[in-house]
Amino acid sequence: SRTIRLAVVPGDGIGQEVVAEGLKVLEAALPADVKLETTEYDLGARRYHRTGETLPDSVLAELKTHDAILLGAIGDPSVPSGVLERGLLLKLRFAFDHHINLRPGRLFPGVKSPLAGEPEIDFVVVREGTEGPYVGNGGTLRTGTEHEVATEVSLNTAYGIERVVRDAYRRAQARPRKKLTLVHKNNVLVHAGHLWTRIFEQVGREFPEVTTDYLHVDAATIFFVTQPERFDVIVTDNLFGDILTDLAAAVTGGIGLAASGNINPGGEFPSMFEPVHGSAPDIAGQGKADPTATVLSVAMLLDHLGFAAEAAAVEAAVAADLAERTGTRTTSQVGDALAARVSG
Amino acid sequence: SRTIRLAVVPGDGIGQEVVAEGLKVLEAALPADVKLETTEYDLGARRYHRTGETLPDSVLAELKTHDAILLGAIGDPSVPSGVLERGLLLKLRFAFDHHINLRPGRLFPGVKSPLAGEPEIDFVVVREGTEGPYVGNGGTLRTGTEHEVATEVSLNTAYGIERVVRDAYRRAQARPRKKLTLVHKNNVLVHAGHLWTRIFEQVGREFPEVTTDYLHVDAATIFFVTQPERFDVIVTDNLFGDILTDLAAAVTGGIGLAASGNINPGGEFPSMFEPVHGSAPDIAGQGKADPTATVLSVAMLLDHLGFAAEAAAVEAAVAADLAERTGTRTTSQVGDALAARVSG
Ligand SMILES: CC(C)[C@H](C(=O)O)[C@@H](O)C(=O)O
Numbered sequence: 001s002r003t004i005r006l007a008v009v010p011g012d013g014i015g016q017e018v019v020a021e022g023l024k025v026l027e028a029a030l031p032a033d034v035k036l037e038t039t040e041y042d043l044g045a046r047r048y049h050r051t052g053e054t055l056p057d058s059v060l061a062e063l064k065t066h067d068a069i070l071l072g073a074i075g076d077p078s079v080p081s082g083v084l085e086r087g088l089l090l091k092l093r094f095a096f097d098h099h100i101n102l103r104p105g106r107l108f109p110g111v112k113s114p115l116a117g118e119p120e121i122d123f124v125v126v127r128e129g130t131e132g133p134y135v136g137n138g139g140t141l142r143t144g145t146e147h148e149v150a151t152e153v154s155l156n157t158a159y160g161i162e163r164v165v166r167d168a169y170r171r172a173q174a175r176p177r178k179k180l181t182l183v184h185k186n187n188v189l190v191h192a193g194h195l196w197t198r199i200f201e202q203v204g205r206e207f208p209e210v211t212t213d214y215l216h217v218d219a220a221t222i223f224f225v226t227q228p229e230r231f232d233v234i235v236t237d238n239l240f241g242d243i244l245t246d247l248a249a250a251v252t253g254g255i256g257l258a259a260s261g262n263i264n265p266g267g268e269f270p271s272m273f274e275p276v277h278g279s280a281p282d283i284a285g286q287g288k289a290d291p292t293a294t295v296l297s298v299a300m301l302l303d304h305l306g307f308a309a310e311a312a313a314v315e316a317a318v319a320a321d322l323a324e325r326t327g328t329r330t331t332s333q334v335g336d337a338l339a340a341r342v343s344g
Numbered sequence: 345s346r347t348i349r350l351a352v353v354p355g356d357g358i359g360q361e362v363v364a365e366g367l368k369v370l371e372a373a374l375p376a377d378v379k380l381e382t383t384e385y386d387l388g389a390r391r392y393h394r395t396g397e398t399l400p401d402s403v404l405a406e407l408k409t410h411d412a413i414l415l416g417a418i419g420d421p422s423v424p425s426g427v428l429e430r431g432l433l434l435k436l437r438f439a440f441d442h443h444i445n446l447r448p449g450r451l452f453p454g455v456k457s458p459l460a461g462e463p464e465i466d467f468v469v470v471r472e473g474t475e476g477p478y479v480g481n482g483g484t485l486r487t488g489t490e491h492e493v494a495t496e497v498s499l500n501t502a503y504g505i506e507r508v509v510r511d512a513y514r515r516a517q518a519r520p521r522k523k524l525t526l527v528h529k530n531n532v533l534v535h536a537g538h539l540w541t542r543i544f545e546q547v548g549r550e551f552p553e554v555t556t557d558y559l560h561v562d563a564a565t566i567f568f569v570t571q572p573e574r575f576d577v578i579v580t581d582n583l584f585g586d587i588l589t590d591l592a593a594a595v596t597g598g599i600g601l602a603a604s605g606n607i608n609p610g611g612e613f614p615s616m617f618e619p620v621h622g623s624a625p626d627i628a629g630q631g632k633a634d635p636t637a638t639v640l641s642v643a644m645l646l647d648h649l650g651f652a653a654e655a656a657a658v659e660a661a662v663a664a665d666l667a668e669r670t671g672t673r674t675t676s677q678v679g680d681a682l683a684a685r686v687s688g
């Protein structure tokens with residue numbers, strides 16, 4: 001029998017509620033002989049207000065000993081913008097070398113898209129997670145004056161790009177359509193863009209079966225709304241991936257359904273799974289949040305830990321639930337329904 | 345009587361065709377006592393292949409003596425990515441200090457949006473045009489090797505942000521809804537983002553009637569497809585503006601209708617008007633291109649040169665034409681129809 005040591009970071013706002021449902025479904029999905037051992041970590045706005053801490057080194061060290069992390073949502077209007085994002089969320093992604101930020105864009109049957117004509121959408125965005133404009137490399141001069149200058153440096157390495165590009169090719173190779181699209185802005189950000197393009201072409205030689213394509217990020221947003229069915233696997237930079245995956249969530253029925261995995265494929269560090277949505281303080285504590293994005297993130301977590309069949313069962317439960325949705329249910333009613341489908 | 349000295353850069357692909365129609369409508373719209381003097385400049389892929397030049401200093405100096413520039417489209421697959429973009433298009437924007445990149449997002453009656461439910465869309469994006477990640481400040485180390493590092497530096501100045509933010513407030517103030525949304529990513533790009541936010545709030549004190557709002561760029565893309573009617577004026581950074589305006593074009597019926605102005609408000613340098621679309625080499629020379637985006641850019645040009653009534657007439661002609669569109673027309677048929685409406 002196997003034990004899974006899961007670190008749980010419910011976080012702020014609706015994070016608590018949706019994580020509870022995610023765990024419910026996780027318990028229901030795991031084989032009987034697998035033991036789930038969870039440790040909850042209190043991180044986010046409340047801890048920050050109480051102690052001024054965002055992610056103490058001691059907590060980081062403890063988190064590291066787990067097999068995976070399930071995160072709800074982080075953030076509150078009472079905390080200045082950037083403090084928890086840089087000090088907690090991004091710190092985790094960088095400290096644990098989560099270089100594969102995996103975000104499926106799938107329109108489930110029965111889900112209404114804001115796009116006319118019920119398009120078929122089933123792609124996955126492989127977003128680089130540890131480089132680009134997200135490195136936090138920048139600063140200000142003459143701060144607070146009318147002569148202030150602020151810089152942000154996007155750092156891109158052949159090493160960092162190659163590993164995410166290769167991962168994306170592997171995923172494309174394993175899918176029926178075997179298509180991979182690189183998204184960047186290599187006509188303007190020529191240094192970073194040409195490096196991405198060079199490595200994309202280079203690694204592509206190892207995957208002759210994969211059809212490739214390149215789009216500028218601006219053009220990609222057009223196709224996301226006019227022709228989303230053209231995409232299979234997309235590989236892109238950290239910032240473009242951030243933008244495109246929110247747009248992907250929007251066209252596939254909303255941020256309430258969008259799952260993500262911050263993956264360290266080698267397993268040197270625990271990978272982290274989280275819904276793409278935020279803490280939604282306006283509806284927190286009211287049982288109104290849709291836990292589906294968290295449950296789909298749990299499916300990704302299962303898959304990452306080697307439970308492919310169980311992951312598929314969770315996804316199937318979500319698909320069945322979405323296909324039959326009518327009326328309004330509370331957060332825990334949705335969780336219960338999904339857990340029941342998974343167990344049944 | 346007044347003479348307008350217009351520099352015309354048809355450029356590549358469909359650029360030639362759409363510019364011809366734009367000029368047709370411009371002639372039709374101008375008051376009888378205004379003389380239009382055009383000088384055509386051969387810039388773009390053909391010139392680059394012939395001479396290796398993208399924008400010689402002598403041409404730049406000549407362009408500078410004009411009242412405005414009308415540009416068709418630049419680019420061809422035969423030219424390496426970035427050469428014409430950086431060496432011609434962006435060089436013009438930077439050399440002529442086009443810090444206001446104005447891009448309306450308007451869904452005209454009769455135009456099909458890819459969004460369900462026929463939303464009402466009528467906003468304008470004020471994109472910063474001379475700073476941010478577009479400055480071309482970056483480089484590579486160990487170029488071409490597996491140890492390559494590439495950087496892109498986003499440069500942001502209080503001076504540069506303030507002028508575009510103030511321009512956007514003025515535009516918001518002049519519109520019925522008086523609403524201004526700042527789009528950035530100040531929770532991740534904290535240095536640039538906080539500078540934008542500080543100046544946005546500071547300048548806002550001069551415009552107490554304008555309602556303000558802030559959105560992260562990722563969230564903004566969601567609202568572009570789920571709630572585009574919430575936007576009135578948007579002010580944003582060069583790169584975010586690039587991305588958002590292509591998305592705006594997509595939801596308002598496509599890049600074939602999206603106009604833009606690269607404006608130097610002080611008039612020290614000529615402003616430049618161009619359709620947002622590219623050179624579309626696949627349909628070039630076939631009379632298939634829709635000149636409407638160029639014609640709408642001509643309306644912006646008229647407005648910029650002080651011909652407000654004439655600009656409105658061109659817009660009205662486009663609106664009427666779009667409302668009645670049926671069947672397929674050639675590029676020049678559309679131009680003729682619009683010119684006839686404007687004259688009639
Ligand atoms: C909260 C923020 C730091 C984060 C990001 O920009 O990556 C979020 O938008 C996401 O997509 O997970």
Ligand SMILES: CC(C)[C@H](C(=O)O)[C@@H](O)C(=O)O
Nearest residue numbers: 187188218429433434586620
């Ligand atoms: C061609 C390119 C340099 C340009 C840009 O990125 O600004 C284009 O996409 C645009 O939006 O005008």
